Amino acid sequence: MSTIISLDEFITDEWYPGFKPAFEHAPYYVEPFRTFNKADEERFWFLDFHWPRGLTPLGLIWNEDGYNWGTQYAAENLPLPPGRGLTNRIGGIHLYGSPIDVQSPYEIGERAQRMGAYLPNFLQNFDSIWAERRDEVERGWQHFVALDTASMSLPELSMMLKEARAFHKRAFEIHFEIMYPLLVNYLGFYGMCAEMGLDVSQIGKFLQGYDTKIMETDRELWKLTRAAKQAGLADVFARTEPQDLVATLDGMGGSAAAWMTQFRDFLQVYGYRTEGSCDVALPSWIEDPTPALGTIKSFIAKEEEHDFEKALAGAIEERETAIDAARSQLTAEEQTAFDAGVASCQAANFPWWQDDHNYYIDLKVSLPLRWAARAIAERTGADQADDGLFLFWPELTAVADGEKSLDSYKSLIEARHQYFDHWHSRRASMPKVLGTVPEAVTDPVLIEIFGLNQHFLNAIQAAGTDGDVKTLTGVPASKGKARGKARVFNNADNLHTLETGEILVCESTSPNWTPAFAKIAACVCDGGGMLSHAAIVGREYGVPTVTAVGLATVVIEDGDEVEVDGDTGTVTVYKSS
Amino acid sequence: MSGQAPEHILWIDSADPQEALALTGAKMGRLAEMSRDGLSIPLAFAITIDGFREHVGSAGLDEVIDAHLAEVDPDHSESVEKAATAIRSAFRDTPMAPELAEEIEAAYDELSDRCSDLNVPVAVRSSATGEDSADASFAGIFDTYLGISGAQATIEAVRDCWASLFTTRAVDYRLKRGISHHDMPMAVGVVELVHARASGVAFSVHPVTGKADRIVIEANWGWGEAVVQGLVTPDHVEVGKADRRILKHTVSSKDVVSAFDFAAGVVVEVPMPGRLRERACLNEEQIAAIADAVLLIEERYGYPVDVEWVVSRHRREGEPIAIVQSRPVTTAVQEAAPAAYDPMALAQKYIFAGGR
Numbered sequence: 001m002s003t004i005i006s007l008d009e010f011i012t013d014e015w016y017p018g019f020k021p022a023f024e025h026a027p028y029y030v031e032p033f034r035t036f037n038k039a040d041e042e043r044f045w046f047l048d049f050h051w052p053r054g055l056t057p058l059g060l061i062w063n064e065d066g067y068n069w070g071t072q073y074a075a076e077n078l079p080l081p082p083g084r085g086l087t088n089r090i091g092g093i094h095l096y097g098s099p100i101d102v103q104s105p106y107e108i109g110e111r112a113q114r115m116g117a118y119l120p121n122f123l124q125n126f127d128s129i130w131a132e133r134r135d136e137v138e139r140g141w142q143h144f145v146a147l148d149t150a151s152m153s154l155p156e157l158s159m160m161l162k163e164a165r166a167f168h169k170r171a172f173e174i175h176f177e178i179m180y181p182l183l184v185n186y187l188g189f190y191g192m193c194a195e196m197g198l199d200v201s202q203i204g205k206f207l208q209g210y211d212t213k214i215m216e217t218d219r220e221l222w223k224l225t226r227a228a229k230q231a232g233l234a235d236v237f238a239r240t241e242p243q244d245l246v247a248t249l250d251g252m253g254g255s256a257a258a259w260m261t262q263f264r265d266f267l268q269v270y271g272y273r274t275e276g277s278c279d280v281a282l283p284s285w286i287e288d289p290t291p292a293l294g295t296i297k298s299f300i301a302k303e304e305e306h307d308f309e310k311a312l313a314g315a316i317e318e319r320e321t322a323i324d325a326a327r328s329q330l331t332a333e334e335q336t337a338f339d340a341g342v343a344s345c346q347a348a349n350f351p352w353w354q355d356d357h358n359y360y361i362d363l364k365v366s367l368p369l370r371w372a373a374r375a376i377a378e379r380t381g382a383d384q385a386d387d388g389l390f391l392f393w394p395e396l397t398a399v400a401d402g403e404k405s406l407d408s409y410k411s412l413i414e415a416r417h418q419y420f421d422h423w424h425s426r427r428a429s430m431p432k433v434l435g436t437v438p439e440a441v442t443d444p445v446l447i448e449i450f451g452l453n454q455h456f457l458n459a460i461q462a463a464g465t466d467g468d469v470k471t472l473t474g475v476p477a478s479k480g481k482a483r484g485k486a487r488v489f490n491n492a493d494n495l496h497t498l499e500t501g502e503i504l505v506c507e508s509t510s511p512n513w514t515p516a517f518a519k520i521a522a523c524v525c526d527g528g529g530m531l532s533h534a535a536i537v538g539r540e541y542g543v544p545t546v547t548a549v550g551l552a553t554v555v556i557e558d559g560d561e562v563e564v565d566g567d568t569g570t571v572t573v574y575k576s577s
Numbered sequence: 578m579s580g581q582a583p584e585h586i587l588w589i590d591s592a593d594p595q596e597a598l599a600l601t602g603a604k605m606g607r608l609a610e611m612s613r614d615g616l617s618i619p620l621a622f623a624i625t626i627d628g629f630r631e632h633v634g635s636a637g638l639d640e641v642i643d644a645h646l647a648e649v650d651p652d653h654s655e656s657v658e659k660a661a662t663a664i665r666s667a668f669r670d671t672p673m674a675p676e677l678a679e680e681i682e683a684a685y686d687e688l689s690d691r692c693s694d695l696n697v698p699v700a701v702r703s704s705a706t707g708e709d710s711a712d713a714s715f716a717g718i719f720d721t722y723l724g725i726s727g728a729q730a731t732i733e734a735v736r737d738c739w740a741s742l743f744t745t746r747a748v749d750y751r752l753k754r755g756i757s758h759h760d761m762p763m764a765v766g767v768v769e770l771v772h773a774r775a776s777g778v779a780f781s782v783h784p785v786t787g788k789a790d791r792i793v794i795e796a797n798w799g800w801g802e803a804v805v806q807g808l809v810t811p812d813h814v815e816v817g818k819a820d821r822r823i824l825k826h827t828v829s830s831k832d833v834v835s836a837f838d839f840a841a842g843v844v845v846e847v848p849m850p851g852r853l854r855e856r857a858c859l860n861e862e863q864i865a866a867i868a869d870a871v872l873l874i875e876e877r878y879g880y881p882v883d884v885e886w887v888v889s890r891h892r893r894e895g896e897p898i899a900i901v902q903s904r905p906v907t908t909a910v911q912e913a914a915p916a917a918y919d920p921m922a923l924a925q926k927y928i929f930a931g932g933r
Contacts, residue, residue: 082929108929116921123920188920191927331790332819340918444928 003437003461007045010036010091010434016057016419018412019392026064026393029072030100031087033063036434040089044441045096045434046452049508049527050277052491054093054424056389057416058373058396061165062278062366063088063095070172072100080180081112083445092423094430097450099443115184122181126348133174134360140167144368145272149375157376158400164368165393171365172278175357179350186350186531187444189341193326196334201476202322204530206342208539209316210352213359214511215540217270219308221292221515225299227262231255234300242294242496267292273363275492275512280370281389294496295515302500306518306541315540350448351531358511380406390416428490428553432526433460451475451508451528451548455569459550472556474549475529476569478538482522483563486556486573503564505556508547509534517541522564524552524571538566546571583627585677586684589766590620600625602704602764607903614877616870617897619769620691622684624735626706626762628677632739636671642743642758651752654745661745668740673732681735681767682728688769696727698770698837700901701734703741706761718747719763723800723844724770724837731767738765770844771899772890775858776801776835777811779871780906781818782881787911789881791824792816792868796858800835800844801885801901808846809833812858816868823864828857863888866898874903881906 012035013020021034055062071085084100102108122129144167147160186207194200228237233249233256240248249256267286274282275291285292299306323342327335370389373396377388380399387406388396390413398404437460446452455474487498488505492512498504504520506513508527517523517537521544525534528547538545544566552571556562561574587601589609598606601623612618633639645660645667673681689697703719720741722734741747742763751758777796782789795804795811803809809832815825834849859867867886874882885902892898 081925109925112921112925112929116919116925119921184924185920187928188923189918191923192918195923195927328822329824331788331817331824332822333790337918341920344918344920444924 004041005431005434005437007036007041007091007434008038010089010096011038012036015060015090015392016093016390017415019057019395021392022394027069028064029069029076030084031068031072033060033068033088036089036091036096041435043098043435044438045089045098046446046450047091047430047432047434047507048088048095048097048450050510051095051279052427052507053276053279053281053493054420054427055090055095055279056093056281056420057392058369058389059280060090061168061280061369061393063090065165065169066172066175066278067095067097069169070176073173074176074180075100078115078118078177078180079111080184080445081108081115083443085176086445091430091434092426093420094423094427096434098435099446101443115181119181119184123185123344123348126182130178130353133178137171137174137360137365140170141272141364141368143167144371147371149371152375154376154379154400154402157372157379158397161369161372161376161397161400164372168365168369171361175361178353178357182348182350182353183444183448185345185348186448189345192337192341196330196338198326198329201530202326204351204477204535204539205319205322206326207319207345207349207351208536209312209319210346210349211312212352212356214355214514215308217273217359218515218518220266220270221295222299222306222308222518224259224263224266225296226305228259228296228300231259233259237297237300240297242290242297245293245297246289263289263292272367273359273512274366275495277358277362277510277512278366280366280373281386282366283370284364284367291492291496291512298496298498298500298519299515302519311540311542314542318539351536354531355511355533355536363511376400377406382406383410387413390420432550437461447529448531451525451532453529453548455548456527456550459548470573470575472524472549472552472571472573474524474546474552474569474571475535476566477528477530477532477535477547478523478543478545479566480522480542480544481563481565481567482544483561484521486524486558486560486562488553488556488558490553503562505552505562507553508532509537513537517543522546522562522566524549524556524562524564526550526552583631584625585628585631585680586622587625588622588684589618589768597623599706600627600764601766602626602706603904604702604704604902605764605766606704608766608768608901610877611874611900611903614873616873617899619771619899619901620688621766621768622688623704623764623766624677624681626764628680629739629762629764632671632673632677635674638667638671641667646748646758649748649752651749654749657749657752658745661743661748664743664748665740668736668743671736673736678732681732685728685731685767688767692769698724698726698842699731700766700768700770701725701731701738702766702768702902703738704764704766705742706764718744718750723802723835724842726842730842735765735767739763768901770837771887771901773800773835773887774890774892775799775863776885776887777804778883778885779867780881780883781871781875782906782910783815784883784906787909789910790818792818792871794859794864794867797831798834798849798853798858800837801887802835802844803833803846805885809849814859814864816864818872821865821868823861826857826864828855830854831858859888862894863898866896870898870900874900878903878905881910 015021067088075083075085086097087100088095088097249260271285274284276282330338373388374385378385399406441452484501484503486505487502495516498516498519500519501521504523508525514537523534523538523545525547528534532547534545535547544564546569556573563572590612592609594610594613597609605623608618642664645663649660650656701722720738725731725734775796775798779794783793794814797804797809797811804811810829812829813827817824831849831854833846835844836847838845882903883906884900887899889899
């Protein structure tokens, strides 16, 4: 029997105080984004780890244009044979996702034919296709970076807001248009490896050791760390809180000023990124460099510098060893197909892209929307610019177009701030899944992207049976063993406070969590699998990592002593109290 | 052969394979084929189906058999079992005609001489005839006695093999398929028992997946009975056919060994000595020799085979492996492994169909 987790608590006509969604106000492809209703209990919903803070009213544009439109557009047009993309609902302010399955075997077969005709050209020309799409996003990006919102009129800002939404939406069409074929290629290779009797837990290794834009950013942060030490700033960093570092360093002059120039140059290249995926509520590092400075501060405190060259060489060596070991088990005929599969998956590399694309899309493309919304709010007399983020799209455009005053929303905005804070603080206790929990998940997107594998489901279904769990298990995602003090993070807001040698425990990680891997002794995630962000980065950094533990963030508390075995997927918890 | 008295004894190494197949059944007939093809086959003779017919005919067994079978109700297993038991005890109580016994004794002595032994230990094997696939269909139903020594013991074992034509399973099987035992007279092979260092089975196609690009070998120390009967988890080896590369060599913890009990004069299953349990029983050279033999047999037959092989204690490096049995494999051969990489077809087949 399948488990049913009630979603009664989340059934509502409103998204936030004072806004009844008119579902038709944004076009949708297969299914609109809407609030929960009772019928949704028959479907399976998972709390999406990408948005651990929850989303503000304007942030829900993502749910419409990215999550629903982007996935459904790509899944229908390519098409993706078994699914029509994702749909999502909101529990308070938190995103619950669910796949839209294609039911008819005939239709799945037809869709597979179409994808099969499309795929060879895509895979052969992946480099140029991805470069073309990156260029498209970059062209749009240059358009918005060149705008000076301070000197723009309200009608111009209104235009910018609408352009920014179009840009954001298009970026996510591209995102899923690229992601799905890469995923199909990866899954085909996975199926072949399984059929050949290879250990599928090794497949991630075959595809590791390729540099990404995210890793490039981390190397630059280490360069800045070195420069700060050479400039004699180690003590300043040590005694200053991250949020005070800009003011302190700017006020020092001399070598500190020179270093800050270097830091600002870095930000111009790498600083247009947020501390989380696709969320207008998040500032970029340019707006608030605290996360970058906090990371540098903790890098300085680390005795040994992370050796990127060595880690990368290690990852490459591990890759080649794993490939050789797999090949040696295959017949000459199988080797031919395997070699072709490895070559194809390395050239059109799904795990690599899963990290790399974040630099171009997920961490960036919400920023123009944010800039426009804040500028409009400021221009129309808001108490604080972020008030613009607490209006829904029809409300904000009405304000931008002069049809409504921002003032008329003042009390609503206040109520919505409270609503946000209330639900934000509830994140850690939000149900991980809602509705009808299946015995097994077969949807490859859910397994590979969201880590909803058997480990996770088993852990969820075994939940609540005892409060005395000492040993947790999950997917052994990155090898090695480590023991240390647990630090449980529900989001990345205070990630820079991680100390060297601590063990990171979280729902899941995103690219903005990557710098933490240079400090932590091990990583434990509720969700994920062999290919989730933490697994990939754990292997690149040589950090023992166990994913899909299910309830790690519930069972483990700050300060618990934790032993992580990345070879067996075991996490042993020694309670501190 | 027309015009001459029927032959009761056929020497496998000098027999015409076609004649051997007709007179001594599939099991011994294939040994004759392999012998002709230059494979290393232990010395052997067979008591032909004419020998069997003469025994059941002259000793009045035919009438006994028919009488018991006439009373059987095929739908009642108890009735089948009762008839089968009665027929087998009739076989045991019926002495062999002296002329036939003398022929077997003479052949046994000759085998001993040719093996430079006094009372050479032999394997006495049932070799069914009749339908094409008789050997495969009845695999494991008829008796085999390993390690029989001496002419009298051999004659007893021959009679037991004949009687095993009437085990309950065999009778039941024939009744259900409407086969008369007259259509499948039982030949018996008397085969020099190779002094086994290690033995086992080998398949020219994966017996489970049907993949035809590899040879699968299962091996244990001593004789092959423990492997054939599934009493031990054997070492598992896979060899690629195209380049003879060892793809997999899993050494198991082997708890049971088929060993020769000198006091009883038979091969029996005993606990594996600790020092051998975890040790690989084949080296690369031996694996290559087994692969050579299996591929040669498959090539000659033109279809996938499974074989029983023995590494003799006296075998030296470079010498062929002894083959004691071969037969067509019953596994359905799978289409060739995909030589090209087609991700959509693979994803559709293995993932999107919910296969994971």
